[in-house]
Structure formats: structure tokens, C-alpha cells
Amino acid sequence: MGSDAIVNNDAGAAERNLGGRHLDASRDDALRDAALTLLAEIGYDRLTVERIAASAGAGKATIYRRWSGKAELVVDALMCQKEELAVPDTGDLRSDLTTLAQRAAAQKGQPLDIQVMIGLVSALPRDPELREVFHERLVNPSLAIIKMIFERAVARGEIPPVQNLDTVVSILPALVFHRLIVTGTVPDEQFFVSIIDQVVLPLVHAKASTVEPDLFK
Amino acid sequence: MGSDAIVNNDAGAAERNLGGRHLDASRDDALRDAALTLLAEIGYDRLTVERIAASAGAGKATIYRRWSGKAELVVDALMCQKEELAVPDTGDLRSDLTTLAQRAAAQKGQPLDIQVMIGLVSALPRDPELREVFHERLVNPSLAIIKMIFERAVARGEIPPVQNLDTVVSILPALVFHRLIVTGTVPDEQFFVSIIDQVVLPLVHAKASTVEPDLFK
């Protein structure tokens, strides 16, 4: 990772600053939260250091004491996001997917991951580091969860092995993205379920009925 | 449409300005082209009137003589894009779709529609007019073409009627979007074709093999 934040202050600064006040860890979190919330609201390009500070009830100096600027703060905030990788495992493919849908739709109000992604989109083409952390912390984890769900379904024989698994896995997030961009509305659970029932599940079962017979001929 | 551009100068200004030099129509086109090219390159938020003027080799006043500002210029540029709605009609669903893929992939170098869309994304949530023209000139035409292709395939009996046609139609553009955002690479024809063969076509044929039997029971 290119330019690490200065945020090894947990122990480092405490030892280095022999006398004097320590960096307040609660300020770190407040600033990171504010950055992500604003990122989801107004997007990366319109995000300013001043706004982040004001939103967190902090001074700009408090930010520059920790990060070199907007880019580093945003990257650090994304890196520090908690990843609760509890992959649904109900023993049924459809139930796993709908459980995932419920979880995604329930995020309402929170600094929605999806909205953070949208806010980042315009900045990705010109910032490689941002693009890397975007993949590592937002895209890949989502895809990995869906992939795991399919692999388990294959392992227990519920569906036949899926060739081009990566493509199938990306259908759900791709349609969510598309809806978010095209209609500008946050997809609700109903939307997720309709995609699952009308696209994803027919597709994996189609492969069972159209491809397998050919294999047995 | 809210604030029309002043660009009825083709005849209007020529008649009004009895003596004196006329607005140079070639400057209109150069400025619109520069606006779209820059929009695709750096996105709406980083787009500035000064940059557009410089890119077109013009002065800022030449822009303000025609449009009220950045927003109106961009909207007008999008509105003036030529729409060559030649829907492929080869008599075969797959051929129609792959023809469309070739055409989309061949746009390389030009101010790619898809990149213009990406550049607009971050500005859409806060600009209703921009969102409207975004739909009218970029999203809807693309979807309409794909929709037409499917409807013709249904009409000649190649595939059974597609319920949730809107969803099926959006799969291809959605996956293109997703790839562009996630990998940052412009999809080539091979990508289009693999989506067509591995997702779209299996899906519409799956509906034939799984839904119809239920209707006949």
C-alpha cells in the first residue's frame, strides 16, 4: 500500500510523546465515520476536508495531524471498515441469497456500502490507490460472499457445477449498481428477491437442463 | 425541458443581427465535442468552463455567449448527440445481439457513451435536469434497442414471450457497467459475446424449458 497513514499512533505516539496529551482515538473514528457518511452523500469529488471536519465537530488541524489530506483519509476510512463476513448458510441456495438480500436492504440509513461505491466511481479512473482499496474492501468481499454461497450449493449437490462462476456471481451486484445509477433509487428487498427468482436461479437451473443433457449424449 | 439553450441562432440570430458577424456554427460543435470528450475523461464534477474552452481552442466568452454555464452546455451537448437507431435485424436473436456488441465495442477512441455515463454518475443525484437528459439520451435509447431485438425474436417465435422483459434487457448494460467500474477496463467484443452466450441466451431459453411445462400441466 503506497502511502500509509500516520495512524500507528495507538502505541507509537504514546511512547514518543513522553510528556503531553495523546491523540484521542475517538477523534479518529469520528473523522473516519464522517468521511464515509459524507462520501456516500455527496461523492468523492465534492468531498472537502473542511466539510469532514465540520461534520465530525472537529478542526481541520485535527485531520491534518493524522492524515496528509482527503485521499489518505478516505483510503484509511475504507480500510478500517469492519468486515462482518457472516456468510448465510441455511442449507438452501435461495434462502442464502434472500438472507443476503435482507441484510443488504436493511442497511438503510447507515453509510450504505453501495452509496459509498457510487460516490467513489467518478474518482476511480484517476486514482490507482483508491481503486485498489475500492476493490479490496468493497467489491471483492461482496463477490466473495456470493461466490461462497454458490460453491456451497454445488458442494451439497443442490445445483450442478457452474462454469463462468465469476460472471454469474457478478450479476446480482451489477443489477443493483445499474438500478442505483439508472433510477437513482436504493434497491429494496423486493428488488433483490425478484432478481434472484427471475434471473439468478433460472440461470443456474437452466445450465442443469440445457447443458447436462449434452454432456450425457 | 427547463432552460433551453440559446442555440436557436441558426436562423434567429442571423435575422436579428442585421449587420455584423454571425455566430460561427463550427464553434458550437467544437465546444459540444470538447465538453463530451472532457466529460468522459475527467467526469462532470471536475469539468470546468475554462477547460472546455481551452480544449476547443476558444475563449470563455464564446461559451457564455451560447449557454448559461456548464450544466446547460453539457445538457445541450448530450441532446445534440446523433442517434443512429439502426436496430440490428438479422432474423436471429444471437446475431442481432452480437451485431450490437460489435457496434458498441467498435466505439473505441470516440467519446464513448459509456464513459460519458460514468462521468455523469456522481452528478446525477443532485441535478434533476441532468438526470432526465441522462435517461432520455443515453439510457433509454440503449435499452430500447435491446428491447426491440427481444420483441422481434418473440414475434417470429424464436423464443417464448419474456415476462420481466425490462429486467432481462438491463442485464447486458448492467454487466458492462459493472465491468467498467470494477475493473476499470473498457469491455471488448469478446466480453459482450460471453455475456450473451453464457447469461442472456441461456436465460431466455431456460424460461422455455422450465416455465412452459408448468403452463401445460
Place this chain on the structure above:
DNA sequence: TCGTTCCGGAACTAAGCGGTATCGTACGGA
């Protein structure tokens, strides 16, 4: 207690942008 450092807040410089005005020049109708 005393010195050091953080805190929020505000002031400040420098740079960039929107939008207007101006200048010399190039057209084009009368």
C-alpha cells in the same frame, strides 16, 4: 506544579473556478 501536546475554532495565504468585462482583430451586411 510545569512543560508538552492535543483539542476546537478561527484567521490566513495561495490557488482555482464561475462569470463578466475589455481589447485588438476578423468578419459580414448595408
Place this chain on the structure above:
DNA sequence: TCCGTACGATACCGCTTAGTTCCGGAACGA
């Protein structure tokens, strides 16, 4: 020829932002 306008270029004003610095106050170690 003469007047009026568009043209590119530049200067200018007002505003916003990045990034720095300073202030009074508070927290901490010595």
C-alpha cells in the same frame, strides 16, 4: 467604406477550497 458583432485572449472580481498557523483551553506525564 463603415458599423456592428463574433472571435480568442486576458484581466478582473467574488467565492470556495487546500493547507498552515495561531489561539485559549484541556489533558497528560514528569
